[in-house]
Amino acid sequence: MKAYVLTRYGSNKEIQAVDLPEPLVKPNDVLIQIKATSVNPVDFKIRDGQLRLALPLRFPHILGNDAAGVVAKVGSSVTQFRPGDEVYARVDVDRMGAFAEYVAVDAGAVAPKPARSTMEEAAALPLVALTAWQALREVGQLQPGQRVLIHAGSGGVGTMAIQLAKHWGAHVATTTSTPNVEWVQGLGADQVIDYKKQAFETVLNGFDLVLDTLGGAALNKSFQVLKPGGKVVSVTGPPDPQFAKDQGMNWFMQQALWLLSFRVRRLAKQHHASYSFLLMHPSGPELRELSALVDAGTVRPVIDRVFPFEATKEAIAYLETGRAKGKVVIRVA
Numbered sequence: 001m002k003a004y005v006l007t008r009y010g011s012n013k014e015i016q017a018v019d020l021p022e023p024l025v026k027p028n029d030v031l032i033q034i035k036a037t038s039v040n041p042v043d044f045k046i047r048d049g050q051l052r053l054a055l056p057l058r059f060p061h062i063l064g065n066d067a068a069g070v071v072a073k074v075g076s077s078v079t080q081f082r083p084g085d086e087v088y089a090r091v092d093v094d095r096m097g098a099f100a101e102y103v104a105v106d107a108g109a110v111a112p113k114p115a116r117s118t119m120e121e122a123a124a125l126p127l128v129a130l131t132a133w134q135a136l137r138e139v140g141q142l143q144p145g146q147r148v149l150i151h152a153g154s155g156g157v158g159t160m161a162i163q164l165a166k167h168w169g170a171h172v173a174t175t176t177s178t179p180n181v182e183w184v185q186g187l188g189a190d191q192v193i194d195y196k197k198q199a200f201e202t203v204l205n206g207f208d209l210v211l212d213t214l215g216g217a218a219l220n221k222s223f224q225v226l227k228p229g230g231k232v233v234s235v236t237g238p239p240d241p242q243f244a245k246d247q248g249m250n251w252f253m254q255q256a257l258w259l260l261s262f263r264v265r266r267l268a269k270q271h272h273a274s275y276s277f278l279l280m281h282p283s284g285p286e287l288r289e290l291s292a293l294v295d296a297g298t299v300r301p302v303i304d305r306v307f308p309f310e311a312t313k314e315a316i317a318y319l320e321t322g323r324a325k326g327k328v329v330i331r332v333a
Helices: 041-048 119-123 126-139 156-167 178-187 216-225 241-246 251-260 262-270 284-295 309-320
Strands: 002-006 015-019 029-039 066-074 086-090 102-106 110-112 147-150 171-176 191-194 207-212 226-234 274-277 303-308 327-331
Touching (some): 015 309, 029 119, 029 309, 041 309, 066 102, 066 126, 086 119, 086 126, 110 284, 119 303, 119 327, 126 207, 126 226, 126 284, 156 171, 156 178, 171 178, 178 191, 207 216, 216 226, 241 251, 251 262, 262 274, 303 309, 309 327
Parallel strands (some): 147 171, 147 207, 171 191, 226 274, 303 327
Antiparallel strands (some): 002 015, 029 327, 066 086, 086 110
């Protein structure tokens, strides 16, 4: 099969198209013939080595986290899928490899794709939808009537988070640039802060939850908009000690992340708030729930551009420009 592999940490120059054997299928695996995949910021962060502390790689390493396609084979213990089923998945963290013609995924991470979605639309969903779902519902414990700020509402995670938060009955504020203000309102945002004209921390207050997708100064300022007891859930900020424990990291790594996250946790304490780092986990059951919402028309995938498989490196470069509204998708077959 053809696949795009990272040969070492660096730039797109370190990504090469190669021919590899099909992945081995373990008893609990589903082998997916990939029809479409998508690019996420985590892909170029992994490429750059920004996440080597939490996600160390062995090279060569196939990139890619989202898969939509057709079941080619199933493992001996799999009963819920059979060859020919149309499915989608967020590939397991330790088995990334969706920039390829085939990928083997644990059956627990796989779900039937939404019936009303094309393969490209389905590929745009898993990582960003699961990230938004878990940040808002599992970690953030978002309740109807609460107020949530979602940073970067025109991005992949932001577009899904706005729609899900509105579905769950929240008041949604988001940040975006001037050309996208009306567009994110169309996704359901109640309040839009144009960061080119306003500083969100001077406009918003009394919020229950912030979903941070930006990190840096935006993360630090997010605590200013919270009411006492509020929460910031970040997918880009420093991993915290609880994350280290959840991942089963050793004592040294737990101490390293304690130091790395000390400043942001101190900010949270000063504002009588809490801080959590989220590394999204694959979940077939949550994708099944998502499929029902997509088929009901409650949420919809948002795609900016679709690239051919041969232009995988160009697709990554395009997402890096920061101009994409929604997802950048790669049509594999």
